[in-house]
Amino acid sequence: MVDSYGRKITYLRLSVTELCNLRCRYCMPEDGICKKRHEEMLTQEEMVAAVKAAASLGVTKLRITGGEPLVKPNIVSLCRDMAEIDGIREICLTTNGTLLPELAGPLRKAGVKRLNISLDTLNAEKYHMITRNGTLSEVLRGIEAALKEGFEKIKINTVLIGGFNDDEIAELADLTRREAIDVRFIELMPMYDSGDFGQEAFIPYTVVTEKLSGLEPVPADGGVAKLFRFSDAKGNIGLISPVSAHFCAECNRIRITADGKIKPCLHSEDEISIKGMNGQQMRETIRTAILEKPEWHGELSYRQRSRAKRNMNQIGG
Numbered sequence: 001m002v003d004s005y006g007r008k009i010t011y012l013r014l015s016v017t018e019l020c021n022l023r024c025r026y027c028m029p030e031d032g033i034c035k036k037r038h039e040e041m042l043t044q045e046e047m048v049a050a051v052k053a054a055a056s057l058g059v060t061k062l063r064i065t066g067g068e069p070l071v072k073p074n075i076v077s078l079c080r081d082m083a084e085i086d087g088i089r090e091i092c093l094t095t096n097g098t099l100l101p102e103l104a105g106p107l108r109k110a111g112v113k114r115l116n117i118s119l120d121t122l123n124a125e126k127y128h129m130i131t132r133n134g135t136l137s138e139v140l141r142g143i144e145a146a147l148k149e150g151f152e153k154i155k156i157n158t159v160l161i162g163g164f165n166d167d168e169i170a171e172l173a174d175l176t177r178r179e180a181i182d183v184r185f186i187e188l189m190p191m192y193d194s195g196d197f198g199q200e201a202f203i204p205y206t207v208v209t210e211k212l213s214g215l216e217p218v219p220a221d222g223g224v225a226k227l228f229r230f231s232d233a234k235g236n237i238g239l240i241s242p243v244s245a246h247f248c249a250e251c252n253r254i255r256i257t258a259d260g261k262i263k264p265c266l267h268s269e270d271e272i273s274i275k276g277m278n279g280q281q282m283r284e285t286i287r288t289a290i291l292e293k294p295e296w297h298g299e300l301s302y303r304q305r306s307r308a309k310r311n312m313n314q315i316g317g
């Protein structure tokens with residue numbers, strides 16, 4: 001389906017839980033979140049119905065996200081259900097990677113084709129600090145497990161944070177030489193009430209190209225990242241710039257949160273509920289949401305926070 005600004009909407013990001021086993025400083029408040037009542041959240045059946053409704057409107061790509069999707073007890077069966085939906089050609093999943101040692105194999109078998117694994121630093125102390133409780137070796141084991149399972153693509157997502165990991169850009173980028181993985185640097189987004197980052201933390205994506213020599217441009221793959229590659233690498237470097245150079249004109253996505261709100265735009269406060277609806281009602285509501293998708297997400301900066309009244313764990317990134 002095409003929205004009011006001529007953008008073809010083919011990509012749905014479905015958040016399957018708000019809960020997480022980490023507490024990344026830019027994503028979640030330190031105390032975690034106030035757990036919502038079970039009745040407020042979409043059931044597995046409602047999630048399947050919502051994705052079917054979106055697929056009937058032209059969505060072909062589904063990303064499962066969270067919170068941390070792998071803490072959801074039925075995540076494998078949920079992915080299997082999604083893989084059976086007519087029209088969904090690609091199921092991707094975004095994870096912090098810590099539970100992949102046990103789940104990479106079952107997820108691959110359930111039909112997940114692509115994985116994005118979040119990793120902001122290769123230093124164990126810094127990892128523990130930014131995630132407030134995480135253990136680096138668990139993610140590294142998760143990446144290893146994923147590499148063995150033959151996913152069509154594995155990408156590492158690194159949030160760029162000035163004064164925290166800008167000194168590790170070369171080391172992180174080097175992962176693309178060692179393994180068949182892409183590394184994507186994503187600008188830090190100023191969300192609702194997560195993170196007490198100062199202005200210096202919000203660095204533009206251009207810092208990456210300034211710090212790396214020998215990068216060659218690669219044609220875009222239909223995603224929002226600007227792509228580069230080292231000539232001797234097995235994977236690409238992607239740069240994602242929601243703050244310094246927004247890509248709203250190419251935005252092809254909508255989001256559905258775990259509590260059943262369609263978000264036509266990540267940074268807008270507009271939400272439309274589908275909780276409790278049947279498939280036909282969901283289809284009509286998703287249609288309306290696509291038509292109401294705003295032209296752009298508005299100014300975002302250190303001073304101008306996202307208008308979304310949620311933190312990222314309640315949206316899904």
Ligand code: SAM
Pocket residue numbers: 020026027065066067068069094095096116117118157159186187188189190191312313315316317
């Ligand atoms: N728990 C999973 C994970 O960490 O990959 C999936 C959910 S997480 C909300 C999805 C993505 O959003 C992650 O790659 C995370 O780094 C990113 N993210 C969260 N908060 C962000 C922020 N304030 N700015 C930029 N990216 C953010």
Ligand code: SF4
Pocket residue numbers: 020021022023024027028066067068095096118312313
């Ligand atoms: Fe959890 Fe992912 Fe948010 Fe980190 S970024 S707190 S792993 S949901």
